[in-house]
Amino acid sequence: MATQRTKGHALQTPRAAGLAGVVFAVLLAAAIILIRLAIPEGADAVTIRGFDDSSRRNAVKTALALVPFAGIFFLWFVGVLRAHVGDAEDKFIATVFLGSGLIFVASMFAAAAAAGGVLSVGAPAGNDPGLPSWDFGRHFAYTLLTDYAMRMAAVFTLTTSTLGYRLGIFSRWLTLLGLLVAVTLLFVAATVAWSELVFPLWSLIVSIYILVVSRAPEPDGGKAA
Template identity: 65%
Template structure:
């Protein structure tokens, strides 16, 4: 009897996966900016009783970007884990993956709430009722700035801890990650626009992963 052995093939992470973080950062930042400009929060919101048609279209555009941002974020999570490799700690890796999944769920929930408010049944050509609009606005902002950003802080912190312990990230990038964690935990819910530090950090990390991947490819011996 002859037994035929087949070489074990492993799936390789595509190089384009590293760019997913860049796309995610740009989409999430664009959605946040559009929502902030169209639906102010705090003192500015007093002057905006209900959104005019132009503001509603800006919010709808932002909401259309959120699902794609979530999809690219999952690819970004995979690219980070691929960059870490098999040396990742199970505990930190579980926190990292879990916080990323919960963050995705939170931004989807916030987008769904905002979309539901805009699509609430009301006479054609008029805005949603004031109680409906206030409830939807506060709930969406609470989900985004109160919960999603906290999960983003855990995600950023765990990624920075992994990068620091395994020394796969430069010191300056881990310091930026820890600073981003503090801002997301204690500042983002009180200071408008503070949540933009998360897509900014994601952009920096994605660019570093892409550059590091090209460097490894260039340094690898030709087979």
């Protein structure tokens, strides 16, 4: 009897899991804003003496502390998207979708770890401003985030939008928004400050869209079956 019940009823994604994308969007946006406020001109403006300012240093530390939690909720967000797509997903696009999402998280974690290491080496007062490790680390972390993580986010956005449109689960305006966000992340995010915020904004909109659609009442035909 228990075996028949397991086969007859597939596990359903909890409704609360749909909020994962919202939480991820808020955490990532907060981390980006804190980093941009603390380092408005990017990696070239970061010097060891510049981090003698405790408010700037604390802002970066707070941003780095948010990154692991943003990554965790992003993985839940990926799970929600896959559950929303269902078994009809295109295997090729779904593979790129999942792979780009995982590489995005890995790149984001690596950038945060590198930035944390740089901060721990260069932040204490009295360190030599010419430390080669500081110069290498700050550019490594910044490049990994803006060039690699954001471009993986672009691939994730593009494949998600394509998959959603082909399966008819995303509306046309949401698909076009995803394409615009992907192009921005691919060609603009590495050079234009604050443009990387389009990714958490897109994630927030998609999450709200899925929450609204999943709460919509099912047609009577589905009940009759």
